[in-house]
Structures are given as C-alpha cells and as structure tokens.
Amino acid sequence: MSETLRSFPSKGGLKKNKRRFGPHQPAWFRNALILIVAGLIVHAIWVSRDTTPLHSVLPAQQKYGVFVSEVLPQRERLAASFVWDAIPGAGETVRDLLAQEPPVPPWILHNILGGLGYAAGNDLESFDDVLFVTRMSHIGALLERYSRLGPWTESDHAGGLRLRRLPGEDLHYAVRGRTLVVSPSRDRLIQALTLRPAEAMTPERFGATVEGSGVEDAGGVIHFDDTDAWGGVLRSASFALRLEPDQADLKGEFVLASEVSGEWDLVLSGLAPRPLPPPAEGMVQLSANFGKPLGVLLADVGTVLEWPALAEADWTAWPELEESLELLREAQDDDGENGDDPAHPPVGLMLTKTLGALGPGFSLSVTDFDPHEIVPMPELTFQGESAGDLARAQFERFPREPEGASLAQSYGRETEDGAIVYLPAIGGPSIEPSFAVAARGMAAASNRHALRRALEQNANETRPPQGNLYVRIQPEPLTEAISETLMQICKIDALKGYTIESLEDAAEDWMTRARRVESATMLAGQNDAALVVEISLRGRPAQEQP
Amino acid sequence: MRRNKEALAWGFCMALALLVAADAQALQAGAARIDITPPLGAPLNGYGARLGRGAEDVHDPITVRALYLGDENTEVFLIAADLCIINRELRERVLQLAPGAVPHENIILTATHTHNAQGGMVESIAFRHVSGPYREDILDLTAQGFSEAMVEAYANREEANVGFGTGNQDTLSRNRRVDEGPRDSQIGVILVEDLESEPIAVVANFAAHPTTVSSEDGLTISADYPGFFHERIEELLGNDAVALFLNGAAGNQSVDLEGQNLEGWERVITTGELLAEEVYDIVQDIEAEELPLYFRRTETSLPPTLASSILPASTWLDVLEIGDLLLCFFPGEPCVELGLELREHALARGYEAQFSVSQANDHLFYFAPREYYTTSHYEQEMSFYGPGIADWFDAQFGRLMTRGQMPGEGQPTALGELTREDGEPWPLGGASYGMGRQRGSRFAYDAQNAFEEWVAKPVRERQLHPAGDVWEWLPGFIDPSPFALPFLANEWRPELDGLAQDILDDIEGLAMGAGLPTDAALLLQLAPDRPGGASGGATWFVTPGDSADEEGLVGYEFTVSAPSSSQEDGGGVSTLPDVWRVTPAEGAAFAMVALPWQTGTVSGMNEHGVVVCLEAFGEDDEDISVAEGRLQLVARELLQFSESQEEALSRLDLEDLPEGLRAYVAAPGELAQVVTFGPQGAVEPRATSVLPEGMAVGPPGEAEDDEDAGNGEEGLSLSAAELREALHTRHAGEAPADRHVAHIVFDPGSRRMYAAITPAGHAWVDWSDVLVEPDPDAYEEELTVEEDAA
The missing domain is CATH 2.20.25 (N-terminal domain of TfIIb)
Incomplete structure (x- = not known):
C-alpha cells in the first residue's frame, strides 16, 4: 500500500459562495435561503396550478363559440398571408395589427395569451357579452398575480369572486388557477365564475368544438x-x-x-354529392350536378323563386326539324302581336328547347371578355351532359335558317364543317349563341369561336371533386373585365358615384388586390x-x- | 464677265417668267379615290334594327374621295366618303394619318350618309346599337384610306380652273316627315378642270337620305345611290375625273322617284344615275375659271343640351368659299328648313349660290327647326341642342363667311339686370324671349337647383322616368339620366303643342338666361311634385257683381311648400312665389303670380280685367301634374292674349286635360265661369259668392260667431279691404311653418290686384297694390331669339 500525496484543487463554487454570501455567512443562512427559494418555487407552482378547466367557466348554451389557436406565437405567419392584401379595408387593418409590436414585451403576451383562446356569447350584433377564456402558462399566471401589485389593474371584490378590471377600460377579468376569463360585461363574468357544473359546457363538447385547434387557426360554431x-x-x-x-x-x-x-x-x-363535369378553363368556372335534368332544376328554382319565366317555360326538347321551325315562327309572330320588338329573336325559346333536356351535370365558364361588342360581353361556354343520342338529336333538330328569312328573325346557321350551329343575334361575332355535340353531351357558347376552343380543350380537363356545385374564379382577369365594363358606363356618366378619374383610382386598387389572389375555389355539397x-x-x- | 451678265439677264427673265406664270394661274387642284370596302363581318352603321350584326355581302364598293384645292392663300382637302357619319374617333385617326401637305385644320371630312357602309368606329357604348361593335381594325382601314386619298390627290395636283352652277330637280326627293312639306330642289355642282378644260373632279350637292337599299339587303355593303351617282357621272365625264357627293340639308329629305315604281337595287341604281345625269346637264353650263378660295373653321361651344353626357359641348364649323359660292358644313343632319334659310340669307348677302353640306367633321345627330320643337317627329327627337339651333347655325356661319353680317346686324341687345323697388312687383317688358332670359339670368341659381331637385334627382333615383319598364330593370349602380332625361323631354315636348310662340320663346329665354337647356326648363315646368303647382294647395272664391265694388272681386289663396334649406343657407331652392307685372311687346299687359323659375302662372289679371285662377283638386298623380304644368302655360297665354272672358274661355280646351283640374275665369261685367276639365268637363257660371270653409268675414273674434260667414256661405257682399282681411283670417296670424302663402285679391273693375305673399312661418306681410296697365318704362331694349343667337 503506498501512500500518494494527492492535491485537491480548490473549488470555484466555494469561491462563488464566498463571494455571494460572504466569508462569514453561516450555513444556516444559506440553507434558509435555499428553503425560501424552494418555498417560493413551490408557492409559484402551487398558485399557478391548473385547477380550473376552460370548459368549466363556459356556459353550455351559447349562440357562438369560436376558438383561435396560438394567434400570438403564429402572428408572423398569419400576418404574411396574402389574404390581408386582397381584402379591402379591414384586411390591411388586421395585417397591421398582427404585424405591429405589442405594447408589452411579446414574451409576456405569449405567456398570458399564447395558447388556445375561446370566445363565446349570445349577442351576435354588438358582441357585448363575449366571454373569452384562455389558459396561461405558469409564468403568465405569476405575472398576472404579481401585476396586481402595480397600478395596471384594479381589484373588484365582487362578493368574494375576486374580479379585476383594467382602469379606464370596459374590461373585466378573473383568474382561476391558470385560466384567464375576460369579458367586457361584469355580469357575464360573474355568471361564468358561478356556473354550476350542470350549467357548464361538458368537456366532450368543448373538445369537439376545439378539435381543429392546432391545425386550424380559427374555428367554431354559430347558432342562430x-x-x-x-x-x-x-x-x-x-x-x-x-x-x-x-x-x-x-x-x-x-x-x-x-x-x-x-x-x-x-x-x-335527396341531394347528395355527385360527380361534377369539368368546366372549360376561364376566369369563372362553374360546375354543378343537382341530380336532375337542367330543365327540371331550372323549373324548380323558378317555382321556388316564383319566376314564371323559368317555372312555366317548356323545357322539353326540340321536336323534329319542321315542327321546330313552326314553333319558332309562332314564337316570333307572338312577339310581334304582343307589342314587343319583333326584331328580337325568341332567345328564351332557343335556350329552353336546347338546354332544358340536358343534365344533370353541367358546367359554365366565362372564358374571355369582349369590351368592344355592342354591349361589353363576357364569353360564355356551357357543357351539359346528356344520355345517349339526346345531344345529337337536339343538335339536328335545332331550327336552321329557312329561305326568305328576314333580317329581323334569328335562325340557326351551320359552320362550314357542320360541327357547329350558331344563331346570329344582337351584335357582332361575340354574341352568336352556338351549339355543338360534345363528348359528354352538348356544348354551347356565346359565340362559335369560343365553342370551337372549348371543344378542343374538352379532353384535357380534369373533373372537380364530388359535390353539387363547384365554382372557381380567377380574380385578376375578372376584375379587369368588370373594371373595363364600368369604365365604359362611366364614360357616359351613367355609373353612380364615380367619375372617370375616381374609377381609374378605384380600379387600380381593385386590380392590385385581385393580383394577390391567383384563384378562389368553392365546392359546395349537401351532406x-x-x-x-x-x-x-x-x-x-x-x-x-x- | 459678259457671259456672267448674260446669265444674270437670263436668270432674271426666267424668274420673272415664273412669277408671271405663277401669278397667271395660282389655282391648283388634284383628286383621287380610294377603295375602303370593309371585309365581310364588319358592322354597318345607320340602323338600330340591324341589331349590330356584321355585313354578309358586298353589292358595290365603298370609297373615299379627296379633292385638293389650293391657291396662294388657301389650301384645303375636301373629302367625301361613302360612310354614314364622320364620328370623332374616325376624325382623330384620319388627322393622325393625314399628310402634312395641307394644314390639318383645313381638312374637311364629309360622309355621304349611306346606311350600308362600315360602322364599328364609334367607341361609346351609347351609340353602338346603331354603329355596331367597336372595331379598331375597321377604323384603321378606313382612316388609312382617307390618308391615301389625300396623298394621291395632292400628288395629282395640277393647274386648274373651277366653276359652279345649280340646277333644280322636282322628281328626286321629298320631305319624308311632312306631306308636301319643304324640300330642297337645288342640285349644286362644282366643276374642277385642268387648263385643257378636261375634268379633274366634279362635286355634287343634293339633299336626300341615302337609305334606298331595301331592308332585305340590310346586311349588304353598298354606297347606296351616291355610289351609282359616282359611277355614272365619272363615266359621263371621262378623263378619269373623280366625283364627290356632298349630301345637303337632308335631315328630313328622302329620295322619291316620283312615278317610278322601282324595287330593290334597281331603285338604288336608278336614283344615282338620274342624279348623275342631272349633274351632267348642269356641268355643261359651267364655265370654269380661276376663282379665289376662302376657308375658315371655328371650334365653337354648342348650346346647352340635356344629352351632355353622351354628346360633346363643342364642335367644328367650316365655311368654304369658291368665288361667289358659299359652302356651309354642318356637323350632323340639318333638316331642310335650316339649309333653305341659310341659303336665303346667303343670297341676300350677295353670294351667287350656297350649298349646305351635312355630316361634316362631326356627328351631333339631327338639327331640327324651331317649328318642330313641340312635335314627335323623329328628327326632333334626335335633335338635342334646343329649338334655337337653326338660329344658332345661322349666326355661327354668318360669323365665318366673308360677307357675314347683314346691314343692320350687330351685337345682340344687352339687357340690364332685373331689379325692382321694395314691395313692388318685378317689372318685365318686351319680347317674350328677352323677358324669359332676363328672369332666368336673375334667378339662375334657383332655376338650376330647382331642375336638380325636381327633375334630375328624381330621374337619377328612378322616381321619374320615360314610359317603359326598362328603366326599372336597370341595375342600381346605373344612373339612367344620360338617356332618361332626353327621352323624357321627347315624351313631354308635345305637351307644348298649340301654345303661342311667345310662351315657347319665354321658356327658351328663361332656360338660356339660367344656363340650362330649353328642354330642362320644359321638364321643370311640367315635372311632378314640383312646387308651384295649384295642387300644392290653392283655392279661389268670388263675390261677383253684388259686391261693394261694382264689377265683383276675386280672391285667391295659393300655397307652395317651402324647402327645408334656403339659398341663404347655401343650398336649396327658393320656392317663394312672386308678383310680376308684365308689359309684353305683343298682347295685353298683365300681372301674375308665379315662381321666378317658371314660365307658367297659377293666377293673374290682364289690362282688360280678365282674371284666371287655377285649382287642382284630384288625386296627386303624374298625369295631372304634367297637365297642370301645361295649364299654367295656357293661363299665362290667355292673360297675354285674351281681351275678354269669352276669348279666354275659347283658349281652354276642355277635352285636352285630365279630370282633377279647374280654372276660374272672370272679367268685368261678366259672370265668373268655372271651367272643369276632363271627360265630364264643363263651363259653369258662378252666380253667387262662395267663400271657402274656414274663412271669416268681419272683425276678428266675431267671425266664428257669425252664422252668415264662411263655410261656403253664399250671397255675401264684400269690399276689397274686407276680402283681404278675410283671407288672413283663414290662418292663425301667420303662414304655416312649411308653406309660403300667396293671398291675392283681384278687382277687375278697377284693374287693381292686391297681393300679400308671406314666406313660411312669417307674420302676414303687407298687401301690395298693383295697377294692371301697360308700363312703358318696363323695358327699353328688347331681345329676340334671333338677336340672341347672333
């Protein structure tokens, strides 16, 4: 056994202790301090323990309940959304609010309002009774507790409910555990704090309401x-x-x-989601399937809305060609006898007979816009699905121009290849309702050139998801078309509220917003x-x- | 050295020779034609019934023809195109492309007015229903043709002589609106020859619409009869001469091949060829020589119009003189009356001949003569610049031509500002137009704001619109006024039919003075819900014959709603009626109660003691309101022109007005007559006194206890003073807070009219005493429409 001299370096910790507590502080003082610190920590944990679930202060019967997920931590992401640029007025305000630095250090806000927030109430007009609840972090709870020592909040005994309010603001709150309950209504706050368990929202229902939180930024339900x-x-x-x-x-x-x-x-x-036909590419695309032929659908809509023009129209298909011609002649004569301008073709008859028997799936697109037509004219393309040879029969029975027809009458004409029949109507080449047989039924368009393009595109299109109604809008060309139309109206002083200069300014703003949105899509279905x-x-x- | 001298001498001689030669023949001319036939599918201009569809066929080519004329002082291009109109987009594009050889302000653009040539060159959506969809390619193609024609004509220029002549035709045209109405039988011709007397160009001026192509060929491109005129005359003249057709004052002139039952294209071709042969005959008598050229253009403000949103406020007018020939270029379609009057004046000024040319440089639609103003003629409905447009053109062209002013013509009479002494009626005198203008000028603020309040605003908000449902279908963001206001004027203008010209002149003058279109003053006179109608609260009563005043008395109370804000507040319109003492140039002097910004009156008396008061008692609806507006004009007319009660009654047409209106007509020594209008209309004498309910007679405080007073009591005998006192007793000491009250007592026997017009909410004002007799001091100057146009 050998004895080795061993040297033990002095420990910095001792020096530190020496520096902090002095060379002459006794051990009991150090121990007491540790105990105090430990006690404080225990106290902090104890006072900020989560004793009150959020749902327990929310009344079960509320007209609305809306959650927001971690708005403060996510505010940079939210502020970067293009949506705020696209929404006039309020959008910019919201974006600025999200982007601006809060009046208190962000870490404080994150600890107080950083988690799931839930707002509920019954007043859907003024929202005066809104109740907002959130769960603070331990630090947030302590900050709130110790903030009471300062002048920032005032105490409101409220019969022992220990409410607090912000001086000069119509805002009351209370803290239960780490749960912060806020309302502009003191009564509403008292009511929330004194709920009996049977009156409060059940944990299951609350869980279902905020199910999407964490994935969604906001969500909720409103009952009317x-x-x-x-x-x-x-x-x-x-x-x-x-x-x-x-x-x-x-x-x-x-x-x-x-x-x-x-x-x-x-x-x-009996409506349920159905396969939707692909609409032609355009600034507005609509695809619909209501499970019934188009004519029946339009007649039903006309009945509901009490529009006789739709409800009482004869939506049956064209009869044989000779009968079709006779039908057309009668309609044109009737127009004259009724005192209407006989120069106008019976467009209603043309449409009801041609389109009424199609469906149930149909699509409509605004594919272009001609500002220089006799009136500014959107280019429309329609495709209606039909069973069997119905589309072909319709096409063949469409009344063609007979010998000796006058200028004022409108009959169909065939293109040279016979693929399209078109109807010279009012105006130039952009207004010639045109029809052709398409792969899935019949195609129609506001002019024959648009129809030909639509027929060529037909094979390349993909169907929208299943539903009953699908709409897709490209705001930029649509806004441009609308602005151009309004400008033409404005140039003859017929647009209320605008001069040419003010409309130019407004249109520039619209276009700036519209350019931020590439497309807006809506899919609706009855479930x-x-x-x-x-x-x-x-x-x-x-x-x-x- | 000697050779240098010789060279100098030769040079001098050459220069002298050149100068002499130039001096001997300064006039140069060149002409060209260019095909501007548009492609199939191009929209055609001229008919709304064409529905804006594109051309489907070509029958004959569309051309543009240019004639260059220049002398040492003046150079012009005269262009005639086979087009319906010269619209502003086309004019602008042509001037952009035009060669610089001639100053652009010396380029005269005209269209033959064919309705079968290309349209699509008007960008405004207001006119595309007639001109078709806007097509820049067509505009470019057409303008390019104009430019090429000018370049070629200039390149073809050579020394030339020019002459002119006229002939008459009786079988080529007619008045299309009025049977046996005025027509222009003149065919004017300008012949341009080279120094060898070979024709360079021939210009024909003839007034008739080129609308001879049948409706079956409505979508076929054609120059119409001018195209066949060109073809035939050029064939007759030979030498590759270029023919130009300048349409005349053809607004209401049509082709009429009397006795020839021609159809289809044969009619078109024959018209053109017959015209060519007439022109060729005239050419034979023309001696071409060197004539001086004079050209002057002005860009001038147009009279105000209700269609100001869709029509311009200024235009270009051209005058071209070739020796003693005067050509006046109209920026639209003048009716023949304008052309004939202008010619008459030109000949009186010493011109040998005058041609009116339509569709030149601009297209402002039709210009109708004053006598059409109250009609529903198409030409009038498309005439947007007021009834005085003929005088306006006459004056404008008078300023442009070298022999402009007739002896005696000078500056218009300057009327002084309308003023009056406190408590006195407004004094008016002179020609009706001048009186209206003086009043309009004095009350322009009120007139303009009244038009805005009771016409423009209701139209904008669709409470007032022309007949038809279309106005209600328009989406809410559309302001219908640009079309609704002119259409409404078209609808209501015939309400003025049959009125004396003095009344129309007063309306025109009032509008002019107020800076409004005449149609605006018309609409304001007739607008429903306007203040100043008797339906606003009027009642009358009478004490005939048996009163203290031997001839009887008439009392009248008339109330007018007071707007919430007044002129003093910086807004609103004064609706306080006033008393006017009128000494017209024609007819009787009279005093009347009327709003300052209306021509019509509700009550008045003339120097013959004829009294008229109006009352509306039926439901307050638009028909009655419009009819009452007319009745107020009739009342004004009968005050001015009736010397007796019988004459006044004869001016009131019982059947012409709807039920719900009454007029009361009194005169010295006659039983007062109550005229009730409508299908059950009647004229009934009022033999006894009638006081309306609420009126008390006697000292205040006793009236209510006096069983003989008020409530329709008959058989009263009152003095004028008692009647005045009784009128005030109807209200409690002051006018109602929301209405002005006019109290009037007429004493026809003494020709005295007492009036107390109390503003809303005020204590009764003092009575004014007006002696109704001519006032020679009422005016020193007169102003007529013609003078003012000048």
Whole structure:
C-alpha cells in the first residue's frame, strides 16, 4: 500500500459562495435561503396550478363559440398571408395589427395569451357579452398575480369572486388557477365564475368544438334563432380557417333554417354529392350536378323563386326539324302581336328547347371578355351532359335558317364543317349563341369561336371533386373585365358615384388586390341535413405580381 | 464677265417668267379615290334594327374621295366618303394619318350618309346599337384610306380652273316627315378642270337620305345611290375625273322617284344615275375659271343640351368659299328648313349660290327647326341642342363667311339686370324671349337647383322616368339620366303643342338666361311634385257683381311648400312665389303670380280685367301634374292674349286635360265661369259668392260667431279691404311653418290686384297694390331669339 500525496484543487463554487454570501455567512443562512427559494418555487407552482378547466367557466348554451389557436406565437405567419392584401379595408387593418409590436414585451403576451383562446356569447350584433377564456402558462399566471401589485389593474371584490378590471377600460377579468376569463360585461363574468357544473359546457363538447385547434387557426360554431339577422336563413354555421402565406382554406357547414329548407325542398331534397363535369378553363368556372335534368332544376328554382319565366317555360326538347321551325315562327309572330320588338329573336325559346333536356351535370365558364361588342360581353361556354343520342338529336333538330328569312328573325346557321350551329343575334361575332355535340353531351357558347376552343380543350380537363356545385374564379382577369365594363358606363356618366378619374383610382386598387389572389375555389355539397362549403384561396406571392 | 451678265439677264427673265406664270394661274387642284370596302363581318352603321350584326355581302364598293384645292392663300382637302357619319374617333385617326401637305385644320371630312357602309368606329357604348361593335381594325382601314386619298390627290395636283352652277330637280326627293312639306330642289355642282378644260373632279350637292337599299339587303355593303351617282357621272365625264357627293340639308329629305315604281337595287341604281345625269346637264353650263378660295373653321361651344353626357359641348364649323359660292358644313343632319334659310340669307348677302353640306367633321345627330320643337317627329327627337339651333347655325356661319353680317346686324341687345323697388312687383317688358332670359339670368341659381331637385334627382333615383319598364330593370349602380332625361323631354315636348310662340320663346329665354337647356326648363315646368303647382294647395272664391265694388272681386289663396334649406343657407331652392307685372311687346299687359323659375302662372289679371285662377283638386298623380304644368302655360297665354272672358274661355280646351283640374275665369261685367276639365268637363257660371270653409268675414273674434260667414256661405257682399282681411283670417296670424302663402285679391273693375305673399312661418306681410296697365318704362331694349343667337 503506498501512500500518494494527492492535491485537491480548490473549488470555484466555494469561491462563488464566498463571494455571494460572504466569508462569514453561516450555513444556516444559506440553507434558509435555499428553503425560501424552494418555498417560493413551490408557492409559484402551487398558485399557478391548473385547477380550473376552460370548459368549466363556459356556459353550455351559447349562440357562438369560436376558438383561435396560438394567434400570438403564429402572428408572423398569419400576418404574411396574402389574404390581408386582397381584402379591402379591414384586411390591411388586421395585417397591421398582427404585424405591429405589442405594447408589452411579446414574451409576456405569449405567456398570458399564447395558447388556445375561446370566445363565446349570445349577442351576435354588438358582441357585448363575449366571454373569452384562455389558459396561461405558469409564468403568465405569476405575472398576472404579481401585476396586481402595480397600478395596471384594479381589484373588484365582487362578493368574494375576486374580479379585476383594467382602469379606464370596459374590461373585466378573473383568474382561476391558470385560466384567464375576460369579458367586457361584469355580469357575464360573474355568471361564468358561478356556473354550476350542470350549467357548464361538458368537456366532450368543448373538445369537439376545439378539435381543429392546432391545425386550424380559427374555428367554431354559430347558432342562430329567429331574433338574429341570419336566423331566417340558417339554423347554425360552423367553420374552420387556416391561413398560410400563399393559401387560405375555409370550411363551413351550414344547417338551413327549417323555413328555408322547406321552401327549397323542391330543389334540395335527396341531394347528395355527385360527380361534377369539368368546366372549360376561364376566369369563372362553374360546375354543378343537382341530380336532375337542367330543365327540371331550372323549373324548380323558378317555382321556388316564383319566376314564371323559368317555372312555366317548356323545357322539353326540340321536336323534329319542321315542327321546330313552326314553333319558332309562332314564337316570333307572338312577339310581334304582343307589342314587343319583333326584331328580337325568341332567345328564351332557343335556350329552353336546347338546354332544358340536358343534365344533370353541367358546367359554365366565362372564358374571355369582349369590351368592344355592342354591349361589353363576357364569353360564355356551357357543357351539359346528356344520355345517349339526346345531344345529337337536339343538335339536328335545332331550327336552321329557312329561305326568305328576314333580317329581323334569328335562325340557326351551320359552320362550314357542320360541327357547329350558331344563331346570329344582337351584335357582332361575340354574341352568336352556338351549339355543338360534345363528348359528354352538348356544348354551347356565346359565340362559335369560343365553342370551337372549348371543344378542343374538352379532353384535357380534369373533373372537380364530388359535390353539387363547384365554382372557381380567377380574380385578376375578372376584375379587369368588370373594371373595363364600368369604365365604359362611366364614360357616359351613367355609373353612380364615380367619375372617370375616381374609377381609374378605384380600379387600380381593385386590380392590385385581385393580383394577390391567383384563384378562389368553392365546392359546395349537401351532406345529410347540412350544406358543406369549402372555400380555398390560392395566393400569388407579391414578387410574382406583374 | 459678259457671259456672267448674260446669265444674270437670263436668270432674271426666267424668274420673272415664273412669277408671271405663277401669278397667271395660282389655282391648283388634284383628286383621287380610294377603295375602303370593309371585309365581310364588319358592322354597318345607320340602323338600330340591324341589331349590330356584321355585313354578309358586298353589292358595290365603298370609297373615299379627296379633292385638293389650293391657291396662294388657301389650301384645303375636301373629302367625301361613302360612310354614314364622320364620328370623332374616325376624325382623330384620319388627322393622325393625314399628310402634312395641307394644314390639318383645313381638312374637311364629309360622309355621304349611306346606311350600308362600315360602322364599328364609334367607341361609346351609347351609340353602338346603331354603329355596331367597336372595331379598331375597321377604323384603321378606313382612316388609312382617307390618308391615301389625300396623298394621291395632292400628288395629282395640277393647274386648274373651277366653276359652279345649280340646277333644280322636282322628281328626286321629298320631305319624308311632312306631306308636301319643304324640300330642297337645288342640285349644286362644282366643276374642277385642268387648263385643257378636261375634268379633274366634279362635286355634287343634293339633299336626300341615302337609305334606298331595301331592308332585305340590310346586311349588304353598298354606297347606296351616291355610289351609282359616282359611277355614272365619272363615266359621263371621262378623263378619269373623280366625283364627290356632298349630301345637303337632308335631315328630313328622302329620295322619291316620283312615278317610278322601282324595287330593290334597281331603285338604288336608278336614283344615282338620274342624279348623275342631272349633274351632267348642269356641268355643261359651267364655265370654269380661276376663282379665289376662302376657308375658315371655328371650334365653337354648342348650346346647352340635356344629352351632355353622351354628346360633346363643342364642335367644328367650316365655311368654304369658291368665288361667289358659299359652302356651309354642318356637323350632323340639318333638316331642310335650316339649309333653305341659310341659303336665303346667303343670297341676300350677295353670294351667287350656297350649298349646305351635312355630316361634316362631326356627328351631333339631327338639327331640327324651331317649328318642330313641340312635335314627335323623329328628327326632333334626335335633335338635342334646343329649338334655337337653326338660329344658332345661322349666326355661327354668318360669323365665318366673308360677307357675314347683314346691314343692320350687330351685337345682340344687352339687357340690364332685373331689379325692382321694395314691395313692388318685378317689372318685365318686351319680347317674350328677352323677358324669359332676363328672369332666368336673375334667378339662375334657383332655376338650376330647382331642375336638380325636381327633375334630375328624381330621374337619377328612378322616381321619374320615360314610359317603359326598362328603366326599372336597370341595375342600381346605373344612373339612367344620360338617356332618361332626353327621352323624357321627347315624351313631354308635345305637351307644348298649340301654345303661342311667345310662351315657347319665354321658356327658351328663361332656360338660356339660367344656363340650362330649353328642354330642362320644359321638364321643370311640367315635372311632378314640383312646387308651384295649384295642387300644392290653392283655392279661389268670388263675390261677383253684388259686391261693394261694382264689377265683383276675386280672391285667391295659393300655397307652395317651402324647402327645408334656403339659398341663404347655401343650398336649396327658393320656392317663394312672386308678383310680376308684365308689359309684353305683343298682347295685353298683365300681372301674375308665379315662381321666378317658371314660365307658367297659377293666377293673374290682364289690362282688360280678365282674371284666371287655377285649382287642382284630384288625386296627386303624374298625369295631372304634367297637365297642370301645361295649364299654367295656357293661363299665362290667355292673360297675354285674351281681351275678354269669352276669348279666354275659347283658349281652354276642355277635352285636352285630365279630370282633377279647374280654372276660374272672370272679367268685368261678366259672370265668373268655372271651367272643369276632363271627360265630364264643363263651363259653369258662378252666380253667387262662395267663400271657402274656414274663412271669416268681419272683425276678428266675431267671425266664428257669425252664422252668415264662411263655410261656403253664399250671397255675401264684400269690399276689397274686407276680402283681404278675410283671407288672413283663414290662418292663425301667420303662414304655416312649411308653406309660403300667396293671398291675392283681384278687382277687375278697377284693374287693381292686391297681393300679400308671406314666406313660411312669417307674420302676414303687407298687401301690395298693383295697377294692371301697360308700363312703358318696363323695358327699353328688347331681345329676340334671333338677336340672341347672333
């Protein structure tokens, strides 16, 4: 056994202790301090423990309940969304609010309001009774507790409920555990804090309501009754919203009020999502399938809306050609006898007989715009599905121009290849309703050139997802077309509220906003008793704007 | 050295010879034609019934023809194109492309007015229903043709002589609107020859619409009869001469091949060829020589129009003189009356001949004569610049031509500002136009704001619109006024039919003074809901014959709603009626109660003691309101022109007005007559006194207890003073807060009229006492329409 001299270096910790507590502090002091610190930590944990679930302060019966997920931590992402640039007025305000530095250090806000927030209430007009609840972090809870020592809040004993309020602001709050409950209404806050368990929202229902939080940025449900502005139309509406810098998705589910669903029963009964035909590419694309022939659908809509022109139109197909011609002659004579201008072709008859028997799937697109037509004219393309040889029969029975027809009458003419029959109507080549047999039925367009393009495109298109109604809009060309039309009206002083200069300014603003949105898509379908609507906006990064 | 001198001498001689030669023949001319036939599918201009569809066939080519004329002082291009109109887009494009050889302000663009040539060159959506979809390619093609024609004509220029002549035709044209109405039988011809007397160009001026192509060929491209005129005359003249057709004052002139039952293209071709042969005959008598050229253009402001949103406020007018020939170029379609009057004046000024040329440089639609103003003629409905447009053109062209002013013509009479002494009626005198203008000028603010309040605003908000449902279908963001206002004027103008010209002149003058279109003053006179109608609250009563005043008295109360804000507040319109003492140049002097910005009156008396008061008692609807507006004009007319009650009654047509209106007509020594209008209309004498309900007679406080007073009591006998006092007793000491009240007592026997017009909410004002007799001091100057146009 050897003995080795061992040298132990002095420990810095001792020196530190020496520096902090002095060479002469006794051990009991150090131990007491540790105990105090430990006690404080225990106290902090104890006072900020999570004793009160959020749902326990939320009344079970509320007209609306809306959650927002981590708005503060995510605010940079939310502020970067193109949506704010596209929404006039309020959009910029919201974006600026999200982007600006808060009046208190962000870490404080993150600890107080950083998590899931939930707002509920019954007043859908003023929102004066809104109740907002969120769960603070431990640090947030302590900050709130110790902030009471300063002048920032005032105590409100409230019979022992220990409310607090912000001086000079109409805002009251209370803290239970880490749960912060805020309302502009003191009564509402007291009511929330004194809820009996049976009156509060169940954890299951609360969980279902905020199910999308974490994935969605906001969501919730609104219930309407007869006293509400929307109560006559909707029974409830729920939604979920997600914003990304270049994408915004909104999903909504609407339950119609019984009066409306009863009124529209003729159109909506038995409706379920169906395959939708592909619409031609254009600034507006619509595709629909309501499970019944187009003529029946339009007649039903006409019945519901009490529009005799739709409800009472004869939507049956064209009879044989000779009978079709006779039908047309009679209609033209009737126009004259009724005192209407006989120069106008019976367009209604042409449309009802040609389109009425088609369907149930049909699509309509605005593919272009001619500002120089006799009136500014959108270029429309329609495709209607039909079974068997119906489209071919319709095409062949469409009345062609007989010998000796006068200028004022409109009959169909065939293109040289016989593929298209078109109807010279009012105006130039952009207004010639045209028809052709297409792959899935019949195609029609506002002019023959558009129709030919649509027929060529037909094979390349993909179907939208299943539903009952699909609409896609490209805001930029659509806004341009609308602006151009308004400008032409403005040039003859017939546009209310605008001069040429003010319209130019407004149109520039519209175009700037429209350029931020590449497309807006809506898919709607009836699912059980609810109408499900999904809206998706695809943004265009600012640097890609022309 | 000697050779240098010789060279100098030769050079001097050459220069002298050149100068002499130039001096001997300064006039140069060149002509060219270019085909501007558009491609099939091009929209055609001229008919709304064509629905804007494109051309489907070509029958004959469309050309543009240019004639260059120049002398040492003047150079012009005279262009005639086979087009319907010269619209502004075309003019602008042509001038952009035009060669610089001639100053652009010396290029005269005209269209033959064929309705079967290309349209599509008007950008405004207001006119595309007639001109078709806007096609820049057609505009470019057409303008390019104009430019090429000018370049070629200039390149073809050579020394030339020019002459002119006229002939008459009786079988080629007619008045298409009025049977046996005025027509222009003149065919004017300009012949341009080279120094060998070979024709360079021939210009024909003839007034008739080129609308001879049948409707079956409505989509066929054709130059119409001018095209066949060109073809035939050029064939007759030979030498590759270029023919130009300048349409005359053809607004209401049509082709009429009397006695020839021709159809289809034969009619078109024959018309052109017959005209060519007439022109050729005239050419035979023309001696071409060197004539001086004079050209002058002005860009001038047009009279105000209700269609100001769709029509310009200024235009270009040209005058071209070739020796003693005067050509006046109209920027649209003048009716023949304008051309004939202009010619008459030109000949009186010493010109040997005058040609009116339509469709030149601009297209402002039709120009109708004053006498059409109250008609529903198409030409009038498409005439947007007021009834005085003929005088306006006459004056404008008078300023442009070298022999412009007739002896005695000078500056228009300057009327002084309308003023009056406190408590006195407004004094008016002279020609009706001048009186209206003086009043309009004095009350321009009120007239303009009244038009805005009771016409323009209701039209904008669709409470007032022309007949038809289309106005209600328009989407809410559309302001219908650009079309609705002119259409409404077209609808209501016939309401003025049959009125004395003095009344129309007063309306025209009032509008001119107020800076409004005449149609605006018309609409304001007739507009529903306007203040100043008797339906606003009027009642009358009478104490005939048996009163203290031997001839009886008439009392009248008339209320007018007071707007919430007044002129003093910086807005609103004064609706306070006033008393006017009128000494017209023609007819009787009279005093009347009327709003300052209306021509019509609700009550008045003339120097013969004829009294008229109006009352509306039926439902307040638009028909009655419009009819009442007319009745107020009739009342004004009968005050001016009736010397007796019988004469006044004869001017009131019982059947012509709807039920719900009454007029009361009194005169000295006659039983007062109540005229009730409508199908059950009647004229009934009022034999006894009638006081309306609420009126008290006697000292205040006793009236209510007096069983003989008020409530329709008959058989009263009152003095004028008692009647005045009684009128005020109807209200509690002051006018109602929301209405002005006019109290009037007429004493026909003494020709005295007492008026107390109290503003809303005021205590009763003092009575004014007006002696109704001519006032020679009422005016020193007169202003007539013709003078003012000048």
